[in-house]
Amino acid sequence: MALRLFRCSDCGHRMRFFGAACGNCFTRKPAFMRGEVLVVIVAAVGLLFLLL
């Protein structure tokens, strides 16, 4: 099951959480909409808790 949280700003297609572009019109997503960014943030916070 894919997470589809965002709508494409161009065509309104519900985009997958992961992936760099809209699956319908292939417009590139803004960086903050990309799941990879969230994964990096979560990993960084997790590392901080491990160090404390």
Ligand SMILES: [Zn+2]
């Ligand atoms: Zn689109």
